[in-house]
Amino acid sequence: MGIFETLSFAAPELVLVLGAMALLITGVFIGDKSAKQIGYACVGLLLVAVLLVLFSPTAPTASLFDGAFRIDAFSTFSKVIIYLAAAVAILMSDQYFAGEKLRRFEYPVLIVLAVFGMSLMVSATDLISLYMGIETQSLALYILAAFKRDSRRSTEAGLKYFVLGALSTCLLLYGASLIYGFTGSTSFEEIARIASMEGANVGLIFGLVFLISGLAFKVSAAPFHMWTPDVYEGAPTPVAAFFSAAPKLAGMALFARVLVSSFHGALGDWQPVLAMIAVASMAVGAFSAIPQSNIKRLMAYSSIGHMGYALIGLSAGTAQGVKSVLIYMTIYVAMTIGAFACILMMRRRGGMTENIADLSGLTKTNMPLAIILTVLLFSLAGVPPTAGFFGKWYVFLAAVEAKLVWLAIVGVFASAVSAYYYLRIVWFMWFDEAAEPFERDAGPALKLTAWGSALLMFPVLTIFMGRLTELAGRAAAALF
Numbered sequence: 130m131g132i133f134e135t136l137s138f139a140a141p142e143l144v145l146v147l148g149a150m151a152l153l154i155t156g157v158f159i160g161d162k163s164a165k166q167i168g169y170a171c172v173g174l175l176l177v178a179v180l181l182v183l184f185s186p187t188a189p190t191a192s193l194f195d196g197a198f199r200i201d202a203f204s205t206f207s208k209v210i211i212y213l214a215a216a217v218a219i220l221m222s223d224q225y226f227a228g229e230k231l232r233r234f235e236y237p238v239l240i241v242l243a244v245f246g247m248s249l250m251v252s253a254t255d256l257i258s259l260y261m262g263i264e265t266q267s268l269a270l271y272i273l274a275a276f277k278r279d280s281r282r283s284t285e286a287g288l289k290y291f292v293l294g295a296l297s298t299c300l301l302l303y304g305a306s307l308i309y310g311f312t313g314s315t316s317f318e319e320i321a322r323i324a325s326m327e328g329a330n331v332g333l334i335f336g337l338v339f340l341i342s343g344l345a346f347k348v349s350a351a352p353f354h355m356w357t358p359d360v361y362e363g364a365p366t367p368v369a370a371f372f373s374a375a376p377k378l379a380g381m382a383l384f385a386r387v388l389v390s391s392f393h394g395a396l397g398d399w400q401p402v403l404a405m406i407a408v409a410s411m412a413v414g415a416f417s418a419i420p421q422s423n424i425k426r427l428m429a430y431s432s433i434g435h436m437g438y439a440l441i442g443l444s445a446g447t448a449q450g451v452k453s454v455l456i457y458m459t460i461y462v463a464m465t466i467g468a469f470a471c472i473l474m475m476r477r478r479g480g481m482t483e484n485i486a487d488l489s490g491l492t493k494t495n496m497p498l499a500i501i502l503t504v505l506l507f508s509l510a511g512v513p514p515t516a517g518f519f520g521k522w523y524v525f526l527a528a529v530e531a532k533l534v535w536l537a538i539v540g541v542f543a544s545a546v547s548a549y550y551y552l553r554i555v556w557f558m559w560f561d562e563a564a565e566p567f568e569r570d571a572g573p574a575l576k577l578t579a580w581g582s583a584l585l586m587f588p589v590l591t592i593f594m595g596r597l598t599e600l601a602g603r604a605a606a607a608l609f
Contacts, residue, residue, distance in 0.1 A: 141178040148174040149241040156234030164232040171237035175216040197258040206604035207251040207382040214375040215244045222367030224572035243269035247379035256305045256315040274364045286363025293356040301343025307336025317391040325394025348380035351409035361429035370469030374462045389608040396446045403444045410437030411543035442524035445531035451605035453523035460520040467582020471502045474571045490563030501583045508586040510551040
């Protein structure tokens with residue numbers, strides 16, 4: 130494959146990274162007064178990348194850079210959701226940064242650079258390219274977590290994320306080095322060939338366990354979740370919204386590609402490990418969120434729990450399981466972005482509020498916001514007939530088909546426990562005495578995001594759900 134043909138496959142990534150560099154230089158010369166325009170330009174870059182992914186004139190499948198990256202239906206599906214989630218995250222942050230006087234041109238550029246790393250992650254088919262993608266994403270995310278430099282909580286969040294992230298990278302690299310040492314290759318294809326041999330090397334399995342540990346940190350799965358609540362609470366709310374959406378999907382997509390493309394032959398070795406991580410994540414998410422009074426911390430524990438549900442589908446190790454993960458993560462991204470849009474509307478004259486008690490009696494002061502948040506919380510809880518229920522249905526069904534009935538039962542129980550803290554917020558909004566009202570001037574981007582997310586939670590939109598199921602099935606099949 131010629132260099133120009135190779136670069137044509139990588140057109141979305143080139144647009145993102147070259148556009149980000151150009152906008153960064155522009156911001157340096159013009160200053161923070163260009164922050165709003167650079168934000169819109171970054172959204173434009175992401176939308177152009179979506180179009181390049183969807184309407185690429187090249188073949189649907191290709192290997193780039195000597196097999197280090199792969200363009201297929203799986204990477205295409207993941208990239209489109211990641212790019213759209215990042216674009217929405219930039220748009221919904223404008224009102225917050227204007228109110229907090231934090232509008233800086235670096236913010237949207239850092240998001241685009243993080244998305245570039247995620248784009249590399251979902252296409253990686255080599256241990257070296259896997260590491261490059263993860264670190265490109267992570268370095269930008271560390272800075273975003275500490276973006277509110279004058280806030281002690283934000284700088285602490287960034288430092289904690291960086292230190293623990295460095296630890297997880299050590300685990301991942303140690304695992305990768307063991308895998309390379311016992312297979313003699315960093316290519317997923319060659320690793321898969323050796324892993325499928327009879328009597329796979331014990332050292333290879335040890336390396337896989339360390340690799341899984343590093344990847345579990347990236348999706349904040351228990352017991353590698355310790356950074357999540359503090360980072361979500363300390364980081365600026367739009368940053369927490371971004372963290373809860375695009376990086377989670379990218380991490381889970383990478384998880385699926387590594388396990389299915391490289392170690393499907395060793396399914397019996399990693400399936401119990403992944404199942405235990407799923408159980409731990411669901412338990413931590415369900416029980417740790419109950420005493421929370423800060424809604425951002427609650428959403429952090431909610432995120433941990435939802436990663437556990439997604440890992441149920443991945444534990445199945447089947448095409449149906451990967452399909453269920455993609456469906457679940459797409460629905461999760463829509464739910465969580467909508468929920469954070471509602472949190473960003475929790476503003477009074479004194480500034481942003483984050484206490485759950487501030488939502489008391491919301492139906493009496495802001496009925497539209499109360500209805501949107503109620504729909505999203507019902508979906509997060511998995512209450513039928515919302516999209517969240519169908520997302521859980523798919524992952525539980527995949528587990529049952531893979532003869533992991535016990536795991537599906539644990540998921541049902543964890544879902545019942547987690548419903549308590551979601552429905553408790555609904556009770557506060559509908560039946561408690563009214564708290565001080567929030568400001569109504571939330572801006573069109575936040576309102577459209579919140580309403581759009583709420584509408585997507587109704588599976589009566591059968592065209593959307595049917596198309597999602599079809600595309601997710603096609604993407605999952607690309608890994609097998």
